[in-house]
Amino acid sequence: MTRHISRRLAGTGALLVAGALTLTACGGSGFEEPADAAGETTELTSSDDALTVLIASSGDAETDAVTDAVADWSADSGVTADVQVAGDLPQQLSQGFAASTPPDLFYLSPDAISGYAENGSLQPYGDLLANKDDFYPSLVENFTVDDTFYCAPKDFSTLALVINTQLWEDAGLTDADTPTTWEELATVAETLTTDDRAGLALSAEYQRLGVFMAEAGGGLVVDGEPVADSEGSVEGLEYAQTHLEDGTFAYAADLGAGWAGEAFGKELAAMAVEGNWITGALTNDFPDLEYTVAELPAGPAGPGTLQFTNCWGMAADSPNQQAALDLVEHLTSAEQQLAFSEAFGPMPSIQSAAPDWTSANPDLVAFLDGAEYAQFPPTLAGATDVVTDFNSQLESLETGDPQEILGTVQSNLEAIAE
Amino acid sequence: MAALVATPRRAGSPRGIRDGEAVTGWIFTLPVLLILGVFMLVPVLMALWVSFSDWSGRGSPLSSDVGFVGLDNYAAVTTDGGLAERDFGVALRNNAWYVLLVVPLQTALSLFLAVLVNRAVLRGRGVFRTAFYFPSVTSSVAITVLWLFLFSTSGVVNAVLARLGITGPNWFNDPSGVLHNLLGALGVQSGPDALTQHGLLGVTWWDWLAGPSVAMSAFVIMAVFTTSGTFMLLFIAGLQNLGPDVDEAAMMDGANGWQRFWRITLPQLRPTLFTVLTLGLIGTWQVFDQIYTGTQGGPGKTTLTPAYLSYQSAFLSQEWGRGAAIAFILFVIIVLMTILQRWILRERR
Numbered sequence: 122m123t124r125h126i127s128r129r130l131a132g133t134g135a136l137l138v139a140g141a142l143t144l145t146a147c148g149g150s151g152f153e154e155p156a157d158a159a160g161e162t163t164e165l166t167s168s169d170d171a172l173t174v175l176i177a178s179s180g181d182a183e184t185d186a187v188t189d190a191v192a193d194w195s196a197d198s199g200v201t202a203d204v205q206v207a208g209d210l211p212q213q214l215s216q217g218f219a220a221s222t223p224p225d226l227f228y229l230s231p232d233a234i235s236g237y238a239e240n241g242s243l244q245p246y247g248d249l250l251a252n253k254d255d256f257y258p259s260l261v262e263n264f265t266v267d268d269t270f271y272c273a274p275k276d277f278s279t280l281a282l283v284i285n286t287q288l289w290e291d292a293g294l295t296d297a298d299t300p301t302t303w304e305e306l307a308t309v310a311e312t313l314t315t316d317d318r319a320g321l322a323l324s325a326e327y328q329r330l331g332v333f334m335a336e337a338g339g340g341l342v343v344d345g346e347p348v349a350d351s352e353g354s355v356e357g358l359e360y361a362q363t364h365l366e367d368g369t370f371a372y373a374a375d376l377g378a379g380w381a382g383e384a385f386g387k388e389l390a391a392m393a394v395e396g397n398w399i400t401g402a403l404t405n406d407f408p409d410l411e412y413t414v415a416e417l418p419a420g421p422a423g424p425g426t427l428q429f430t431n432c433w434g435m436a437a438d439s440p441n442q443q444a445a446l447d448l449v450e451h452l453t454s455a456e457q458q459l460a461f462s463e464a465f466g467p468m469p470s471i472q473s474a475a476p477d478w479t480s481a482n483p484d485l486v487a488f489l490d491g492a493e494y495a496q497f498p499p500t501l502a503g504a505t506d507v508v509t510d511f512n513s514q515l516e517s518l519e520t521g522d523p524q525e526i527l528g529t530v531q532s533n534l535e536a537i538a539e
Numbered sequence: 540m541a542a543l544v545a546t547p548r549r550a551g552s553p554r555g556i557r558d559g560e561a562v563t564g565w566i567f568t569l570p571v572l573l574i575l576g577v578f579m580l581v582p583v584l585m586a587l588w589v590s591f592s593d594w595s596g597r598g599s600p601l602s603s604d605v606g607f608v609g610l611d612n613y614a615a616v617t618t619d620g621g622l623a624e625r626d627f628g629v630a631l632r633n634n635a636w637y638v639l640l641v642v643p644l645q646t647a648l649s650l651f652l653a654v655l656v657n658r659a660v661l662r663g664r665g666v667f668r669t670a671f672y673f674p675s676v677t678s679s680v681a682i683t684v685l686w687l688f689l690f691s692t693s694g695v696v697n698a699v700l701a702r703l704g705i706t707g708p709n710w711f712n713d714p715s716g717v718l719h720n721l722l723g724a725l726g727v728q729s730g731p732d733a734l735t736q737h738g739l740l741g742v743t744w745w746d747w748l749a750g751p752s753v754a755m756s757a758f759v760i761m762a763v764f765t766t767s768g769t770f771m772l773l774f775i776a777g778l779q780n781l782g783p784d785v786d787e788a789a790m791m792d793g794a795n796g797w798q799r800f801w802r803i804t805l806p807q808l809r810p811t812l813f814t815v816l817t818l819g820l821i822g823t824w825q826v827f828d829q830i831y832t833g834t835q836g837g838p839g840k841t842t843l844t845p846a847y848l849s850y851q852s853a854f855l856s857q858e859w860g861r862g863a864a865i866a867f868i869l870f871v872i873i874v875l876m877t878i879l880q881r882w883i884l885r886e887r888r
Contacts, residue, residue, distance in 0.1 A: 215853075215854050218598075233857075513714070514839070516714055516838050517714065
């Protein structure tokens with residue numbers, strides 16, 4: 122009996138191993154690709170293949186706008202293109218790259234670009250764009266890895282100071298009181314703070330508090346150099362810490378809101394540091410709320426803000442890159458970007474669209490003005506982990522030591538910047 | 540057994556009525572073997588290879604330009620001293636506390652519920668069984684969302700606590716460790732140097748002893764709530780398999796209900812207990828969907844678990860080898876824990 126079983130087990134094992142080997146062997150030869158050097162190919166592929174465009178949509182408005190724009194282009198160019206909405210974009214992209222069947226074009230965030238550029242998944246095409254010089258320089262820099270301009274910024278947002286008009290007037294403040302320096306911001310925040318309301322709401326993350334670091338002349342990575350423990354960075358965090366302690370600034374989570382926009386909408390705070398997306402959220406959830414948008418007050422080293430953007434990533438394995446490039450030029454044209462902006466909020470990434478955007482959104486100009494001096498979160502490979510770690514320490518900034526926190530961030534950044 | 544009986548009659552003769560059985564058997568099991576092989580064994584072997592390779596996520600991991608890097612990926616999360624190691628240490632710490640709390644609590648609660656609804660005198664047993672089992676059938680994503688609402692700062696739980704005169708914590712946004720908070724209440728704000736200066740995997744001993752964070756505690760309550768129903772079913776099945784005779788004999792000997800439960804019922808439930816504990820250990824060490832839908836590791840990384848860290852390293856940071864290495868370390872931990880638990884629960888003679 123036992124011998125029978127052991128023989129059977131051996132047989133089963135042998136069969137499975139043989140099967141596995143056959144399958145893996147197929148996998149090896151079937152999917153193997155000629156290795157091309159990352160970042161150096163400038164020759165684009167061209168074929169009659171249809172294009173697949175993978176986007177991460179904020180809602181129906183965005184999906185419809187992109188679908189319509191791509192359909193227009195298809196009608197003109199005769200190339201079929203299909204827009205797909207991802208449930209989990211990083212995961213679906215990774216699957217596509219691993220299987221060598223990625224979408225031809227896709228939304229790509231700056232924090233993912235180094236990883237994909239490093240493993241050769243991306244086709245750099247920035248220098249081939251006809252409208253290359255029209256993009257804001259800071260956005261081009263955002264998508265440049267190792268001196269290669271990888272992909273066209275599709276749009277962008279910046280952070281600004283959002284103020285509740287009613288609460289502002291109730292506190293006896295006028296337009297002339299709009300803060301332009303840290304001291305003035307502290308003063309108005311104090312004036313607006315009551316027992317059940319904070320002056321200024323923030324999210325507990327570098328993506329908001331980083332503005333103070335920038336305004337004091339610091340940041341995380343500036344011009345490719347980690348400067349997390351520089352004097353400016355420390356001064357910026359100390360400023361935020363002081364006012365978190367005295368209660369005039371508050372984290373949205375501590376106010377019982379998911380993000381600063383919600384705290385602002387529920388009037389748990391009279392001001393908030395948020396980006397362009399807050400306008401859509403307020404229109405949807407708090408349509409009666411009146412607010413104004415001002416540039417963030419300047420710190421000791423001048424004005425500062427952070428920009429957030431995505432680009433149109435192009436796959437190195439795409440069989441029809443020539444058509445994809447043409448589609449990107451269409452999607453980043455002034456006319457198309459203004460239509461996107463009207464449909465779902467963010468600002469056009471090209472300078473020639475600025476006058477039209479300004480006249481269409483006179484109340485939101487502060488966001489666009491930030492483009493001139495905006496910093497952006499670090500894009501080094503592995504930077505996401507460092508920022509996540511930083512954010513986890515910022516949650517307890519009130520009781521922490523800014524110098525010590527930034528010290529660990531600096532050493533983490535230096536480890537990946539080598 | 541059939542083979543043993545058949546042998547004397549057909550000694551020496553290789554042919555017979557049962558000759559085709561082996562082949563038939565293989566044909567019948569072949570579909571399952573193929574499915575398991577293609578969808579389990581091969582992926583597992585490929586993942587094992589990835590954990591020893593420098594595969595970057597592009598193209599097949601078996602192509603010729605993917606190199607063997609030995610234990611580099613394992614070293615990155617265990618000995619390199621960098622951020623990756625600390626993240627792994629933090630994830631292990633969080634999950635260890637989670638396991639330590641969830642497994643005993645859910646086992647005790649499910650056994651208690653099973654004994655309750657197994658009693659013949661209880662009216663409407665079916666209703667109770669369904670009610671207790673209901674959370675187990677609901678998708679964990681739905682329950683997580685429900686939990687986020689219940690435990691929000693101004694949510695139901697805090698409203699109830701406020702009625703009782705207690706100011707509830709900011710549940711899913713509170714990264715402070717429960718044990719640290721208790722010590723803090725006793726006036727101990729920071730640990731002795733012996734604990735704060737040394738540590739394991741980049742996390743100081745003092746931080747290992749922080750206990751689950753307030754946010755993780757909410758997940759602990761949720762896990763106990765959702766899984767107790769499933770394990771209750773296992774215990775009910777176990778209880779119904781027990782004959783009444785031993786129990787009656789004990790009753791004749793004058794044992795009271797409490798004694799009969801501990802001395803008669805529980806020892807007989809040992810196989811069921813083993814199953815429940817094993818399933819509990821595996822499930823709690825692999826906790827992922829609650830984290831993915833709920834907190835993504837926050838606040839302050841206190842709900843980061845090895846399973847979620849593995850996903851994060853691979854899919855978000857493009858460190859595929861490291862992600863696979865974490866998964867295999869987790870696998871080894873689960874196997875070791877199961878063996879240990881089997882040894883503890885062994886029959887003593």
